[in-house]
Amino acid sequence: MTKKQTLDLYFLTARHLLIEVAAFMDRVDRSEGEEDFRIIAFRKAVEELSKGGSNRAERILNVFSDPTTEPVEKSASKSATGAYNPAFK
Amino acid sequence: MRYIEPHIHMVSRTTDDYIDLATSGCVAVSEPAFWAGYDRCSVDGFRDYFNQLTKYEPLRAKKYGIKHYCWLCLNPKESEDLNLTREVLSLIPEYIKSPNVLGFGEIGLNRNTRNEFKALEMHIELAAKLDVLILVHTPHLEDKLKGTRLTIEAIKNESIIKPERVIIDHAEEHTVKMIKDAGFWVGLTLYPQTKCTYTRAADIIEIYGSDKIMVNSAADWGESVPMAVTYFAKEMRLRGHPDSVIEKIVYENPIKFFSQSGKFVI
Numbered sequence: 307m308t309k310k311q312t313l314d315l316y317f318l319t320a321r322h323l324l325i326e327v328a329a330f331m332d333r334v335d336r337s338e339g340e341e342d343f344r345i346i347a348f349r350k351a352v353e354e355l356s357k358g359g360s361n362r363a364e365r366i367l368n369v370f371s372d373p374t375t376e377p378v379e380k381s382a383s384k385s386a387t388g389a390y391n392p393a394f395k
Numbered sequence: 396m397r398y399i400e401p402h403i404h405m406v407s408r409t410t411d412d413y414i415d416l417a418t419s420g421c422v423a424v425s426e427p428a429f430w431a432g433y434d435r436c437s438v439d440g441f442r443d444y445f446n447q448l449t450k451y452e453p454l455r456a457k458k459y460g461i462k463h464y465c466w467l468c469l470n471p472k473e474s475e476d477l478n479l480t481r482e483v484l485s486l487i488p489e490y491i492k493s494p495n496v497l498g499f500g501e502i503g504l505n506r507n508t509r510n511e512f513k514a515l516e517m518h519i520e521l522a523a524k525l526d527v528l529i530l531v532h533t534p535h536l537e538d539k540l541k542g543t544r545l546t547i548e549a550i551k552n553e554s555i556i557k558p559e560r561v562i563i564d565h566a567e568e569h570t571v572k573m574i575k576d577a578g579f580w581v582g583l584t585l586y587p588q589t590k591c592t593y594t595r596a597a598d599i600i601e602i603y604g605s606d607k608i609m610v611n612s613a614a615d616w617g618e619s620v621p622m623a624v625t626y627f628a629k630e631m632r633l634r635g636h637p638d639s640v641i642e643k644i645v646y647e648n649p650i651k652f653f654s655q656s657g658k659f660v661i
Contacts, residue, residue: 307634364568371540381506386536
């Protein structure tokens with residue numbers, strides 16, 4: 307596809323998603339209470355968006371990923387949260 | 396368009412979904428053994444589940460002209476209990492010869508714990524002994540990268556297993572390359588929020604090509620899209636990919652992989 311075709315197909319959807327991200331970050335800022343590891347990881351992921359390179363999706367997935375290499379003794383729950391929590395090392 | 400749904404949990408879906416799948420061109424489904432959304436009380440729960448997968452569900456699918464195949468295992472969400480793992484594995488040789496069983500799946504890791512890893516090794520060892528195909532579940536979200544690495548390592552440790560007889564599923568942008576480099580098949584799961592989207596799946600195929608890759612919905616009891624493969628096909632068509640490439644991914648590739656079981660017939 308040409309750049310124009312790509313923009314014609316996806317620009318409005320991407321614009322919509324980007325505004326959702328911005329509104330989410332504003333919502334978190336307005337909320338009371340302490341932040342946690344998820345929004346810290348999220349901000350790092352957003353930084354990746356403005357960097358160059360053609361593998362932004364991969365780099366953002368890596369930001370959220372557990373960087374350790376060995377199995378853990380126990381897990382706090384059956385469900386993943388979406389961002390690695392360094393406190394659970 | 397004819398297609399095969401390579402990963403879907405039909406026991407959790409309604410007959411309306413069978414109608415939609417059939418009318419959209421789906422000719423066969425492959426159903427890995429899965430977590431029920433709650434932990435089963437004992438090994439007897441798995442016997443009932445394996446009976447459902449091997450006896451009842453194929454008849455239900457047949458009413459809509461769809462062939463039903465399945466995979467057996469103790470899923471990673473319940474594999475923290477190693478005694479249960481041993482008990483469930485002891486059931487499998489009894490069911491593995493059923494005509495619709497393609498192999499072991501979806502085996503793998505959930506939170507990457509030591510017990511899950513031990514249970515995965517036990518599954519891999521028995522799969523190698525029985526010489527069956529393997530379908531791997533990779534963990535969700537932040538656990539996927541590490542879990543995919545650990546799983547590849549565990550399978551490679553069982554040197555008798557040929558990588559072309561293994562599909563590593565739920566791959567995303569950060570895991571596709573390592574799966575392909577190790578010689579395994581790649582599964583892309585089109586599942587809301589926690590996995591891939593059909594647009595990203597099309598991107599991945601444009602980057603890595605259409606060899607040894609499949610797309611699936613993994614539709615289950617959660618909010619999911621049983622028709623997701625057709626959305627992917629539409630996306631590929633919209634981008635100008637020829638029907639031959641689309642058919643390769645959604646029909647010919649599943650046949651090529653599943654036929655290695657010696658049981659898969661369309």
